[in-house]
Amino acid sequence: MFRPMRRFKQLLSPEDTIAVMSRCSHGVLACDGDDNYPYAVPLNYVFINNKIYFHCAREGHKIDAIMKNPKVSFAVVDEDRIVSEEYTSYFRSVIAFGRARIVEGDERLDAFRALVEKYSGDRPEEEKQKEISRCNHSYIIAIDIEHMTGKESIELVRMRI
Numbered sequence: 490m491f492r493p494m495r496r497f498k499q500l501l502s503p504e505d506t507i508a509v510m511s512r513c514s515h516g517v518l519a520c521d522g523d524d525n526y527p528y529a530v531p532l533n534y535v536f537i538n539n540k541i542y543f544h545c546a547r548e549g550h551k552i553d554a555i556m557k558n559p560k561v562s563f564a565v566v567d568e569d570r571i572v573s574e575e576y577t578s579y580f581r582s583v584i585a586f587g588r589a590r591i592v593e594g595d596e597r598l599d600a601f602r603a604l605v606e607k608y609s610g611d612r613p614e615e616e617k618q619k620e621i622s623r624c625n626h627s628y629i630i631a632i633d634i635e636h637m638t639g640k641e642s643i644e645l646v647r648m649r650i
Contacts, residue, residue, distance in 0.1 A: 491586060491636040499646055501581070501639030509567040509583045509639055510536040514607075516565040518543070520554040520589070528554050534563070535603040541585060541632040542592070542600035552628060559588040563632055572644070579644045585637040589630050597629045604629075 494500050501509065515533050522528025530551055534543040541563050545551045555561065567581040592600060601624065605617050 494638055494640065496640070496643075499640045499643055501583070501641060506583050506637060506639030507536075507539075509581060510541070510565060510585070510637070513565040513567055513583075516541075516563050518551070518561060518563050518589075520551070520561045521558040522550065522554050533604070533608060535600065535607050537600070537603050539634055541587070541634065542604065542629060544601070544604060544627045544629050547626065547628055552630075555589045555630065559590060560586075561589045561632060562586050568641075568645075575644070577642070577644070579642045581639070581641040581645060583637060583639040585632065585634045587632040587634040587636075589632050592629045592631045596631070600629045600631065 515531055517529050517531050519527060519529040528550060532543050532545075534541050536542075562584060564584045565582060567583070569578050569580045569582075571578045598621070601621055605621055609617060609620075
């Protein structure tokens with residue numbers, strides 16, 4: 490169903506792929522937008538339990554696209570260092586494919602807590618709990634991952650050998 494990576498020597502291990510997804514702070518969600526135009530939008534996320542979670546407004550382009558077609562992809566770039574003398578960049582990235590859905594109940598609460606911790610972990614615990622308890626105006630969306638691969642530039646591969 491999903492294509493194998495053409496440049497297989499640049500394929501990250503599953504462990505390295507998960508590490509990239511876990512440490513990045515933002516990614517780009519791609520979905521089927523209006524009038525058959527692709528819709529790609531950068532957003533904050535958290536990766537837990539082999540799922541990608543993010544929040545969104547209860548109405549708008551993003552949620553309309555997800556409700557129309559839940560098949561999405563999500564990409565993150567962990568490193569992208571320009572090396573001008575080589576006319577290239579040394580990069581490391583991950584792309585995931587899956588189905589997006591609105592989460593409820595304990596899963597919503599756990600995902601929201603993880604998002605709050607990731608993006609405001611230095612705030613007092615009482616403040617974080619207050620934010621979690623009063624945020625009912627947005628959805629929490631999960632991407633149930635069906636396929637995920639990581640890739641890095643051949644130059645980074647060679648540095649490890």
